[in-house]
Amino acid sequence: MFAFIAASSIVLALENPLHDPDSLLAIVLLTLDKVFAVVFLLEMAIKVVSLGFVMNDGAYLRSPWHVIDAFVAISSTVVLFAQVSTANGSIKALLSLRDLRSLRPLRMISRRPGLKLVVSALVESIPAVLNVVFLSMILFLLFSIAAVNFLKGTFRACSGDVFNALSVDQKAFLVSPAPWDALSEIQRSWFSSSVCEGFPTEELTSQYVCECWGAAWKPVLSKNFDNVGSAMLTFFILSTSENWSEIMKAACDATSPGMQPIVNHNEVWIVFFIAFMVVGSFFVMNVFVGVIIDNFNTMKAKLGGDFLLTPEQKKWMEAQKSATRIGPIRILKPPKQQLGRLCFTIVRTRHFETFVMSCILVNTLLMGAHHFGESTQQLQATTIVSDLSTSVFAVEAAMKLLAYGRAYLEDRWNQFDLVVVVATLVGTIVQAFASSSVWTFTMAVRLVRVARIFRLVESSSSIRAILSTLYISLPGLSNITSILVLILFVYSTMGVHLFAKVAMTSNIDAHANFQSFGRGFLFLLRAATGESWDHCMYDLASSTPGCVSDPPYDPDMCGFSNSEDCKPLNGCGNPVAYVFFCSFTLIVAYVMLNLTVAVVLESFATSQEEEEEAILVPELLEGFQYKWAELDPTATGFIRADKMLPLVHAVMPPLGWCGIPLTMPHFLRYMRTLIYRLDL
Incomplete structure (x- = not known):
């Protein structure tokens, strides 16, 4: 069924009131729409027969997700019936329900657990959000009464x-x-x-x-x-x-x-x-942030996977998570060749690393200093320094290759550096021998060097912590982003069916309109940032003198045709635009974006709590990592069993027993007891 839902969503995106109703595309899309309506109705009938309708436990309509499915299926069937019975004028009025087909993509939510979790959190927050809406309306009413009087x-x-x-x-x-x-x-x-x-x-x-x-x-x-x-x-x-x-x-x-x-x-x-x-913008509207975050934390505490564990067990689990975040490291040994040993000694010094980082920073600042109208001398100076920086980076890569050999390519930062150096050298060579038409390409390749600024992240623990927190929050953000895209999709398809024929204005122009799904999606993405959405709303709701409420297909009219000499589209606006844009702004700007803030804040709070309550501090984990590397120099992740006792003797508690006399029989007996307890 997920494939049918996805296919029907694609059909909805392709449908357009501006299409020629007699064209092959319009006929095919109409036929597919009828097929999907029948399929969804059959699905509903099968589930009603197998689960019951509403009376017994576990019945079809007892599930909110099935209610959405039933609403979409029934409305699609009603529209299908109205399309077949076009002769009856009263039945034609039912065709207005065809806009409800835009809700079909919402059926994807029940098929994706991550999306269901986000929607469940939103549903749980509805009472609190409604309280904020009620408070806002009272505030708006008080200010409105005063403004209307004067x-x-x-x-x-x-x-x-x-x-x-x-x-x-x-x-x-x-x-x-x-x-x-x-x-x-x-x-x-x-x-x-x-x-x-x-x-x-x-x-x-x-x-x-x-x-x-x-x-x-x-x-x-x-x-x-x-x-x-x-x-x-x-x-x-x-x-x-x-x-x-x-x-x-x-x-x-x-x-x-x-x-x-x-x-x-x-x-x-x-x-x-x-x-x-x-009061109304800085205070009351920001209450939405607090409500969403508070509800998010309540849901997390209520449905969290570790709420049945004791505090000690939680700490033990966190310790295991911390221990699994580190992996084995390779102990690099100097090569036998004299030149390689010299390079090995140089590249491992702190001064060399500081020099390279300084070159990266200077090179980035100089590239950012380029501006329109710069003098020839300044351009030459920055070019010389840029070429010198490229030479330094190339020498650095060559020295590390000589020093580390194949191990150089095992590090991702080294792989990144090598790609940047090669791309920069290729761009420089192409620029020297190619024509001026390739200049833009070569400059774009050389700009890749700016990406080396990310090397500074490696040396900053605070920046690494921020990036790590953002990385941890990606799963939650991906679910919210999916819901946001789904909302944009639904509103875009609905906007095309409602406002595709509205006449162009100073705000509804070639770049901001609903004459196609793609333009409507970009238009709503712009509206989600609050960019002149109010002007567009009023233009889509108002009607100009002489406009037509629902213009029939006219190949000589703009919108129906893209010819240069087409007549301006003369469709009237639709007052539904007020509800359309206000609901979109409320859902996207005040709820979904604030839910994104809640996820990021929760990730930062969790990271801070883990850092404060961690049993295994980073220094202890790093010490264990290096002690393991001494016994596993090739970073295989395995050591011999007889090496375990020296390892635990060399590591500080709680990972080891440094300073505590312990024989191998006692150690093995303790490990068997520990494994037995963990199995229980």
């Missing part, structure tokens, strides 16, 4: 080409319009149209004057505080710190409904919005 109808201004062509005096009059009787002859000449002769007896507004002159009275921003709903949506966007300064600026410029904004008219709004950012 800012409703004020985020509008006179704009357009006609407004831009107005004189300075006309724009000043627009800000503070005066009664007709108070106008001069010049000012009255501005209103030559018969429509605008005289003014209404009620209060005169900038909007009336603007429309009299034929200009457009438009919103300053897509966001506004005209009602509580719009205000709460605006504050949710503010809580993500996305373009919050432009909203604050518009509020500072706002005057009153129907009046033209004035720059910095009321700067007290700065305090209002900064107060919200402190």
